[in-house]
Amino acid sequence: MAAINSYILKPWLVVVIGIGLIISLFLLDLSLGSVKISVEELLNIISGNPSKKSWEYIFFSFRLPKAITAILTGAGISVAGLQMQTLFKNPLAGPSVLGISHGASLGVAVFVLSSTAIFGVTTNFQEALGSWGLVLFAIAGSFLVLLSVLFASARISDGVTVLIVGLMFGFMTGAVVSILQYFSDPELIQNFLVWTFGSLSGVAWSQLRVMGPVIALTLLLSLLYSKQMNALLLGENYATGVGINVARTRLKLILTTSVVAGTITAFTGPIAFIGVAVPHLARLLFRTSNHKILIPGTMMSGAVIMLICDIVSQVPGAQTTLPLNSVTALFGAPVILAIIIKNKKMKGAF
Amino acid sequence: MESIATINQETAHLTRPILYTQGLTIGYKTKRNTLELEKDLNIKIRNGELVCLIGPNGCGKSTLMRTIAGLQKPLHGETFIAEVDVNNIKPHQYAKLLSLVLTDKVNVGAMTVMDIVSIGRYPYTNYFARLKSSDYEIIERSLDSVHLTSYKDRFFNELSDGEKQRVLIAKALAQDTPLILLDEPTAHLDLPNRVEIMNILKRLAKETNKAIFLSTHELDLALQTADTIWLMNREETLKSGTPEDLVLSGMFERVFKSSAFTFDKLSGSFKVVHPTKGKVSLSGNDVHSTWARRALERDGYQVVQDADWPISILHEEDRWKLEMNGKTFQCQDIGELLSTIREAN
Numbered sequence: 001m002a003a004i005n006s007y008i009l010k011p012w013l014v015v016v017i018g019i020g021l022i023i024s025l026f027l028l029d030l031s032l033g034s035v036k037i038s039v040e041e042l043l044n045i046i047s048g049n050p051s052k053k054s055w056e057y058i059f060f061s062f063r064l065p066k067a068i069t070a071i072l073t074g075a076g077i078s079v080a081g082l083q084m085q086t087l088f089k090n091p092l093a094g095p096s097v098l099g100i101s102h103g104a105s106l107g108v109a110v111f112v113l114s115s116t117a118i119f120g121v122t123t124n125f126q127e128a129l130g131s132w133g134l135v136l137f138a139i140a141g142s143f144l145v146l147l148s149v150l151f152a153s154a155r156i157s158d159g160v161t162v163l164i165v166g167l168m169f170g171f172m173t174g175a176v177v178s179i180l181q182y183f184s185d186p187e188l189i190q191n192f193l194v195w196t197f198g199s200l201s202g203v204a205w206s207q208l209r210v211m212g213p214v215i216a217l218t219l220l221l222s223l224l225y226s227k228q229m230n231a232l233l234l235g236e237n238y239a240t241g242v243g244i245n246v247a248r249t250r251l252k253l254i255l256t257t258s259v260v261a262g263t264i265t266a267f268t269g270p271i272a273f274i275g276v277a278v279p280h281l282a283r284l285l286f287r288t289s290n291h292k293i294l295i296p297g298t299m300m301s302g303a304v305i306m307l308i309c310d311i312v313s314q315v316p317g318a319q320t321t322l323p324l325n326s327v328t329a330l331f332g333a334p335v336i337l338a339i340i341i342k343n344k345k346m347k348g349a350f
Numbered sequence: 351m352e353s354i355a356t357i358n359q360e361t362a363h364l365t366r367p368i369l370y371t372q373g374l375t376i377g378y379k380t381k382r383n384t385l386e387l388e389k390d391l392n393i394k395i396r397n398g399e400l401v402c403l404i405g406p407n408g409c410g411k412s413t414l415m416r417t418i419a420g421l422q423k424p425l426h427g428e429t430f431i432a433e434v435d436v437n438n439i440k441p442h443q444y445a446k447l448l449s450l451v452l453t454d455k456v457n458v459g460a461m462t463v464m465d466i467v468s469i470g471r472y473p474y475t476n477y478f479a480r481l482k483s484s485d486y487e488i489i490e491r492s493l494d495s496v497h498l499t500s501y502k503d504r505f506f507n508e509l510s511d512g513e514k515q516r517v518l519i520a521k522a523l524a525q526d527t528p529l530i531l532l533d534e535p536t537a538h539l540d541l542p543n544r545v546e547i548m549n550i551l552k553r554l555a556k557e558t559n560k561a562i563f564l565s566t567h568e569l570d571l572a573l574q575t576a577d578t579i580w581l582m583n584r585e586e587t588l589k590s591g592t593p594e595d596l597v598l599s600g601m602f603e604r605v606f607k608s609s610a611f612t613f614d615k616l617s618g619s620f621k622v623v624h625p626t627k628g629k630v631s632l633s634g635n636d637v638h639s640t641w642a643r644r645a646l647e648r649d650g651y652q653v654v655q656d657a658d659w660p661i662s663i664l665h666e667e668d669r670w671k672l673e674m675n676g677k678t679f680q681c682q683d684i685g686e687l688l689s690t691i692r693e694a695n
Contacts (some may be wrong), residue, residue, distance in 0.1 A: 230461075233458045235456065235459065237450065241449060241452075242472040277562065
């Protein structure tokens with residue numbers, strides 16, 4: 001009987017395999033693209049004697065920041081999803097599902113598009129992309145939507161209805177974005193549209209300097225929440241009963257989730273379904289809902305999945321790229337479908 | 351750990367109970383009106399005491415539970431646990447005085463029994479919930495108390511309802527508080543599980559000197575296990591006392607009175623009231639006559655001992671001798687006895 005929960009692999013072995021996987025996928029992501037740079041050549045570039053000067057440029061200016069962004073984004077958006085699933089006690093919660101990414105998009109749209117729509121000033125989208133102002137607007141947007149959905153969900157006990165509420169908030173923010181687009185400069189609209197496809201390559205070093213520390217810090221913070229999140233799994237009253245300040249914990253989770261989801265969306269554009277799907281993969285992989293293991297497990301799985309999605313979106317060997325948002329949706333949506341079909345009763349999916 | 355041990359020792363020497371209320375009024379307040387369910391309660395629970403709260407549905411049992419647990423504000427008055435006002439207490443301090451087993455549904459897919467029970471140690475652990483060897487000892491002991499030691503690594507969601515309830519009790523035990531509060535811990539359980547849970551709680555109260563306070567609908571079980579019963583109903587204020595005193599004073603009958611059943615003081619159980627068709631005399635006082643009496647009562651007859659009635663029954667040599675309207679019948683079992691009487695009337 002006791003063997004039911006025995007791991008096929010020991011947890012430490014999973015961690016070793018996970019880190020190994022991240023390193024190899026990281027190298028693969030650096031190597032593949034429109035130009036293939038062999039691993040041998042990667043080492044040459046790092047040690048300072050590349051065979052081709054252009055490869056060195058591609059490596060340092062594009063591939064390296066993009067691969068680092070992939071890891072940060074994957075880990076960040078997945079942990080944001082996990083936090084929301086525990087917060088809402090809903091296995092289908094996630095930044096894209098509950099309209100949080102839409103909120104961030106609204107923040108971005110307001111920051112970028114309103115300047116032309118209202119003041120008639122044309123902003124440089126690429127310039128705006130790295131600025132603190134944009135990040136703050138995106139965070140404010142996601143915080144606003146998350147708070148509204150949480151407020152609405154306090155009155156609704158049914159999990160699926162909460163998702164519909166999230167969807168409605170998504171539609172509402174989408175409508176506002178459309179209105180802003182309607183009054184904006186065509187070139188700016190095109191830039192904005194390309195941004196909504198989602199891309200990791202838009203993140204240059206200057207932007208990574210902002211995004212890196214913010215994401216790293218919030219990821220570290222979320223590692224500290226495992227105790228409170230475990231208690232929340234039992235429900236609010238039980239959490240209160242073991243001395244957890246539920247209101248404060250909820251606020252902390254909302255803040256970190258909005259900062260992570262907002263920041264990532266500001267830089268990479270909305271990334272669909274990774275936040276919902278990866279926590280479930282981690283639960284499956286690590287066979288636990290204990291957040292002490294699940295939070296780092298979700299970070300690791302998120303980094304792996306995002307690196308894979310990025311490699312796929314680069315279409316190795318071809319001269320074209322696919323929108324990242326579509327690749328992640330093609331991966332994430334079936335996972336969610338599988339979860340719904342497997343657990344006819346959704347509540348069992350935790 | 352240490353602070354709780356000292357609290358336990360101190361309160362054991364004091365005459366003060368571990369929990370008491372002062373002028374506690376419970377109920378709900380809306381913008382328009384105030385609904386008072388109980389007024390000016392001064393009740394107490396002592397260490398090692400098992401208190402059962404019983405009363406009909408809708409009389410405010412859960413409200414009293416929630417108010418005492420500090421999950422709901424009282425309309426007036428205070429509740430003190432170990433001399434601390436529950437509504438004026440820091441979360442971590444609260445969690446060291448009182449542990450809860452609630453009716454809230456717990457849905458936690460891949461959490462093991464060990465994961466859940468160790469949440470009971472949260473008030474004592476650091477930010478990362480790191481368990482020390484002393485924590486593991488208490489968890490082991492708690493699991494042992496509810497006979498779940500071998501279930502440590504099982505997933506909570508794969509357990510039966512009775513096992514889940516025992517896990518939550520173990521969680522409360524691991525919390526190591528002088529008072530444990532359980533809201534309907536035997537609801538949704540079958541009879542063996544109900545009895546087992548009550549036995550576990552009774553034993554824990556005696557062995558650990560913890561005060562245990564629970565609400566239940568199991569009147570029989572409560573009468574047999576509780577040290578003190580708090581009897582609640584809508585019309586009167588809460589009465590507290592030993593089960594036997596409450597029975598003798600007629601409180602039980604009053605609170606649960608109904609046209610459908612009566613409370614039988616002699617057996618301490620409820621009996622369904624059947625309309626009376628007539629009287630039947632039944633001799634003998636052995637097991638057979640007892641069950642024949644039940645069958646006859648169910649069929650609407652009042653059973654008497656004297657033999658002057660038109661129907662009389664005697665059990666001899668594994669057969670039933672039935673005399674009815676001057677005729678004598680021999681019946682094999684109670685079923686035949688009943689059908690014979692039914693046919694003739």
